[in-house]
Amino acid sequence: MRIFGPGAKPAAGASAARRATTGTFTLSGGESSRPTSAPVGLRSIGGIDALIALQGLEDPTERRKQAVRRGRVALDALDELKIGLLDGSLSQVTLSKLRSAAGVLKAGSGDGSLDGVLGEIELRVEVEIAKMAAG
Secondary structure (H helix, E strand, C coil), rough: CCCCCCCCCCCCCCHHHCCCCCCCCCCCCCCCCCCCCCCCCCCCCCCCHHHHHHCCCCCHHHHHHHHHHHHHHHHHHHHHHHHHHHCCCCCHHHHHHHHHHHHHHHCCCHHHHHHHHHHHHHHHHHHHHHHHHHH
């Protein structure tokens, strides 16, 4: 939609897309414009420290999900070790996976029973790592 000034009329026979204006747009004389003020700077609630603190907060359910995920990864690595021992194709990659799984199991979940199970998985992983290093 186009706005035409008081004396402007669209060209006769022209399409709406090609209409031209010859008038100007003006505000009525009774209204006054608001005075402009200096731009207001953004207020910092707590700055970077607050953002970092918020990133550090974890939801207990999210911590539990991550702990379960870490436990499953460790169990998968133990299964891979078992298959490698039975198959005779044990590799250094399996040992690396076990070491990384043992490293991530140390973080707690906040749930006592889950932490107990993860502790048992961690112990089993550490025993298997020790066996592989000795033999």
